[in-house]
Amino acid sequence: MSEETKHVYRLQGLSCANCAAKFEKNIRDIQTVEDVQLNFGASKVAVFGDASVEQLEAAGAFDGIKVYPEREKLIEEKVPFWQKRENKNTIASLFFLIFGYIAAFSSGENSPVTITIFALSILIGGFDLFKVGLKNLVRFEFDMKTLMTVAIIGAAIIGEWGEGAVVVFLFALSEALEGYSMDKARQSIRSLMDIAPDTALIKRGNQEFEVAVEDIQVGDIMVIKPGQKVAMDGEVITGHSSINQAAITGESIPVQKETGDEVFAGSLNEEGFLEVRVTKLAGDTTIAKIIHLVEEAQAERAPSQAFVDRFAKYYTPAIMGIALLVAVLPPLFIGGDWSEWIYRGLAVLVVGCPCALVISTPVAIVTAIGNAAKNGVLIKGGIHLEETGRLKVIAFDKTGTLTEGKPEVTDIASLSEITENELLSIAAALETFSQHPLASAILRKAAVEKAAAYTADDFQSLTGKGAKAVIDGTLYYIGSPKLFEDMRPISEPLQKQITALQSEGKTVMLIGTEDEVKGYVAVADQVRKSSLSIIQKLQKLGIEKTVMLTGDNKATGASIGRKLGLTDVKAELMPEDKLNAIKSLRTQHGHVAMIGDGINDAPALASASVGIAMGGAGTDTALETADVALMADDLEKLPYTIALSRKTLQVIKQNIAFAFGLKLLALLLIIPGWLTLWMAVFADVGSTLIVVLNSMRLMKTKYN
Structure with a gap:
């Protein structure tokens, strides 16, 4: 398969998981198509080979699926739920159903008038169902619609017209609810797609033009006025302002931006006037990548979903077999009444409909991943969502994760005749040409203290x-x-001072000549203000072990470990040592996360059960390599992510247990004849509705 022959389309009207499977099969049957990848969660399809939009729509005609090229901007008509054609048919079916029971009460169940009204209810509500079900029956393709078609025709044959009409109405209602729930779950993606504007004000010379984002080139100058949204990723070249980038990073507090700072498409310019040089094309912006990755994530089957899909493959034929045995064996071997046992066999078909079981996992996964994306957390697949929910151990890189990653001077001490300010001036001159992070800390301190500017000659790095x-x-x-x-x-008193400072997690740099130590400067990477509360929240969530992996000395590591209440600190580690530490933790505890910046420590991130990168916004490496990316450059969203993942796992287990348990109970009640045909459908609709509503609870999971 070549990427050159790949064409991606967005879909409208893709209502149920079974319809998606059938649509995929129909496209695969087109002779010019090499392969198909259908994404039910994101309502997209990738087609490898040649197929026109007309051919694809013909493949989805059974469900009224509409196909649009991916890049085409869709203007969706907001049609109220009850005004959709299929839902109007369901309402009409309900009216005829009610009139049918009124007629049955006044004229009798078997009168021509009653049968005619019930037949109209069945035909109006089940027209689309029968079209697909009968075709499937001829081809020996057994899905939910085939089961329902057989059950309804069977009910009519044995004279149960009223029950057949109830079955049609309840099944149509179930389909409408499933379509509605998936539509709600997909809204998180749609809301992301609507974040960035379609046009931007571009400055060329002294003139300004409104240009569609697809036509904007890298290097164009974008003008952003107060109150406007940023249309493209870029770098500020003029002006300063506070930018609300909550849509991208989940940060609720606006961030100050000035010359040289990066801004993201979809963020809101709150107060200042900015000129921004565009740095990425429309398809490469951070928000575009987030949308793409969220859609890909929703396509990836989680382990529990893969299990349900495998189970459903054998489950439907098994139900057909059980229904046949229930209908045939008792009349043949124990003299049972044929009409009564065929009725019970039909009830088995209806109650065996795997609708709730099939939707139990994808609706939960799609909802959770969409919710996370809206809160600035990118989870790149159902498998990673489930793994995050099972975590027992979290390993943290130190620099830039638990700490600010920006060392600051904490102590200056002169041990000779020169003053502390002179000592700082000498240190700044020595560090002017150095690229080390500790050097930048000294230079920042010298600027703040207005230290004298000395010139260093014959500089040499050691x-x-x-x-x-x-x-x-x-x-x-x-x-x-x-x-x-x-x-x-080094003198003993000075050695004691150095040891004391190192035990506080500080790095000591001595300054002097070949003959004498003139003084020292101590520098420390400051622990993030939020780190302690985050570690405490994780421990409350039941994370058994919090480990810091650092290349710093043991004294520095131990000091930060004590401040944050970490359960373990592993210091003086090279990248390969961090990798081995993760492997060892996985062997001991099973489910382990590694958190870093997504650039360094890549082997350790890849080796962990879940690799979590911080500061994903604007960092392509983090977006591409991590399993989970926290878009903001802090850990604030980590407890929320773990809580959401655990809640999703609980919801999936509840859905599967409930859907399967209710089926089993209903099947047991059918054998002695305690469950009627319409009650069987009601049980199926009820279980689907409960599974959907249970999954929708994940939309309410909020970041605190």
Whole structure:
């Protein structure tokens, strides 16, 4: 299969999981089609090969499926639920059903008038059902509509016209509710698609033009006025403003943006005037990638869904067999009444309809993934959603995850005649040419303290130890205690100070000449303010073990571990050591998550049961490599994600248990004749409705 022959289409009217399977099969039967990938959750289909829109719509004509090219902007008509054609038929069927029972009460059940009214109810409500069911019967394809068609025709043959009409109405109602529920579940994707505007104001020379986003090129200058939404990803080149990017990252507080900062399509410019250089095409923006990944995630079958699909494949033929045995064996072997036992066989067909069972998992998965996306969490598939719900251990990278990832100077001490401000000036001059994060901390501190600007000559980096340079004719060194130990022994009082600072999680850099240590600067990566409360929330959720994996020294790791109440700290780790630590945790505990920035520690993220990346917005690597991406650059959404995943697992288990349990109970009640045909359908509709409503509860799961 070649990507060149791949054509993606959006679908309207794809109402049920069985219809989706049949639609996929019909497309596969088109001779010019090589392969088909149908995404029921996102209501999309990818076709490999040649097939026109007309051919695809013909393949879905049995369910009234409409097909549109993926890039085509759909303007959906907001048709009220009760005004849809199929639902109007259901209402009309109900009216004839009521009149039929009135006629039966006044004229008798077997009068021509009563039978005619019930027959009209059956034909109006079941026309679409019979069209598909009879075709399936001729081809020996057994799905829910085939079961229902056989049951209704059987009911009419044995004179149960009223029951047949009730079966038609309840089945039509069940189909309408299933379609409505999937439509509600898919709304999360539609709301994402509507976030970014279709046009943007583009500045060319001194003129401004309104341009469709598809025609905007990388490098174009976009003008964004106060109150307007950003149409494309880009970099601010003029102006400053607060931007509400909740739609992308889930952050409720607007973020200040100024020259050089990145802005995302779909975010809202609140107060300032901005000029932004476009950095990505419309199809490559962060919101476009989120929509694509959410749709792909909803297509991926979760383990529980795969189990249900396999089970349903054998379940329907088994129900047909059981119904046949119930209808035939008692009259043949124990002298039972044929009419009575055929009726019970039909009831078995009706109650065996696997509608609730088939929809039990996908509606929950689609709803949960959509809810998460709206809250700034990208879960890339049902399998990852389920795995997140089973987590027992969470391993954190330290820098930029539990900490700010931006070291700050915490202590400055002079050990000689020079002042602390002079010491800071010398340190800043030595670090001017260094790329190390600790160097930037010293330079920021020097700027804040307005330290004198010295010039460093003959700068030389001493790999892994520090740096040296000539300042005002004197050769100065800056670096780790090890650098100075190699030149001359460090005094005991100073060694005690260094050890004390290191035990607080600080990195100590000494400054001096070959003959004397002039002083030191201590730098620490600050723990995020939210980290402690997040760890506590995770422990309340039942996470058994929280582990920090860091390349820092053991004293620094232990200090942060104590502050945050972590259960374990593994320090002085190289990337391969982190990978081995994750493998060891998986061996001991089974379900383990690794959380990092999605760029570093890739092997450890890949090896974990669930790899969770932070700061997914604007980070292509995080979006592509992680199983779960927290779009904002903090851990605030982690407890919500685990709570949502666990609730989804519970809902799926409840759905499967309820749908299967109710079927089993109904089948047992049919054998002694305690369950009538219409009660069997009512049980099926009821179970479908309960499964749908139970899954819809996931929409209400909110981030706190």
